[in-house]
Amino acid sequence: MSDALRVENLKKTFQKRGAPPVAAVDGLSFAVPTGHIFGLLGPNGAGKTTTLKILTTLIRPTSGTAEVAGVDVARDPLSVRRKIVVVVQESAAEIFLSVRDNLLTFGRFHGLKGDALRARADDVMEKFGLVQDGSRKAMDLSGGFRRRIQVAKALLVDTPVMFLDEFSTGMDPILKRSVMALLRAEARKGRTIVLTTQILSEAESLCDDILIINHGREVARGDVETIKALSATHNATLEDVFVELMQQAPETPQ
Numbered sequence: 263m264s265d266a267l268r269v270e271n272l273k274k275t276f277q278k279r280g281a282p283p284v285a286a287v288d289g290l291s292f293a294v295p296t297g298h299i300f301g302l303l304g305p306n307g308a309g310k311t312t313t314l315k316i317l318t319t320l321i322r323p324t325s326g327t328a329e330v331a332g333v334d335v336a337r338d339p340l341s342v343r344r345k346i347v348v349v350v351q352e353s354a355a356e357i358f359l360s361v362r363d364n365l366l367t368f369g370r371f372h373g374l375k376g377d378a379l380r381a382r383a384d385d386v387m388e389k390f391g392l393v394q395d396g397s398r399k400a401m402d403l404s405g406g407f408r409r410r411i412q413v414a415k416a417l418l419v420d421t422p423v424m425f426l427d428e429f430s431t432g433m434d435p436i437l438k439r440s441v442m443a444l445l446r447a448e449a450r451k452g453r454t455i456v457l458t459t460q461i462l463s464e465a466e467s468l469c470d471d472i473l474i475i476n477h478g479r480e481v482a483r484g485d486v487e488t489i490k491a492l493s494a495t496h497n498a499t500l501e502d503v504f505v506e507l508m509q510q511a512p513e514t515p516q
Contacts, residue, residue: 264332266423266454267294267317272326274312274478286312287323288478294471296422299445299455301469303462305508309478310458311427317456318348318425331422347372347416348425355408357401361392364400364411365418372419386414389444391437406432417444424448426457430464442468466500474507481507 274287287309294300304310315321319339328335331345356364365383387393390410409432430438466486474482493503
């Protein structure tokens with residue numbers, strides 16, 4: 263099985279005038295096999311978002327390398343963008359377009375057209391409970407509904423790698439369970455999914471592989487059972503272990 267992601271000694275340093283440099287990502291190395299659901303977890307300020315921005319070509323690393331689907335993110339960012347779809351924390355729905363036109367426009371950007379595009383749009387609208395609101399403008403919908411549109415866009419196209427940053431924000435429990443089942447089905451088809459979440463029960467249920475980071479560095483890595491085995495408590499949940507690891511971690515980077 264080939265690796266969908268490969269990261270080697272990745273570093274990203276930010277510096278403001280008159281202040282010492284801050285290492286948001288400090289020497290991360292990891293690989294993610296194709297078809298895995300990979301959880302990148304950590305507290306606020308741990309470096310998760312910076313890492314995702316590097317992998318999705320939004321910012322360049324200070325040093326080290328990162329490859330997505332075999333393509334270096336710094337050397338050929340355009341090719342990387344053709345291989346990924348990204349759901350970020352902020353809603354990316356086009357507020358002046360209807361729900362259906364949001365999907366159709368996004369599909370055209372990714373090369374879909376005609377009957378195939380319309381059929382896919384109908385399919386994801388059904389799966390995300392958007393059919394009744396298909397003609398409504400996104401601006402007239404709640405934040406939760408806009409989030410549905412954004413995640414539906416990600417499932418509309420067939421890029422080999424999907425990045426999800428807090429994908430379930432605003433979703434009710436029934437829809438969230440349905441979307442999690444859809445993500446598992448995508449992974450079984452060979453799609454690689456990288457997600458961040460503050461809801462650790464989601465990661466425990468979904469992820470084949472987890473990397474916990476803090477201050478831009480690795481704290482723990484492995485499948486769910488491997489991570490849970492790090493706890494001294496019998497039958498610990500992933501959340502229990504996460505809290506223990508963060509309590510053990512230094513308050514400031516070394």
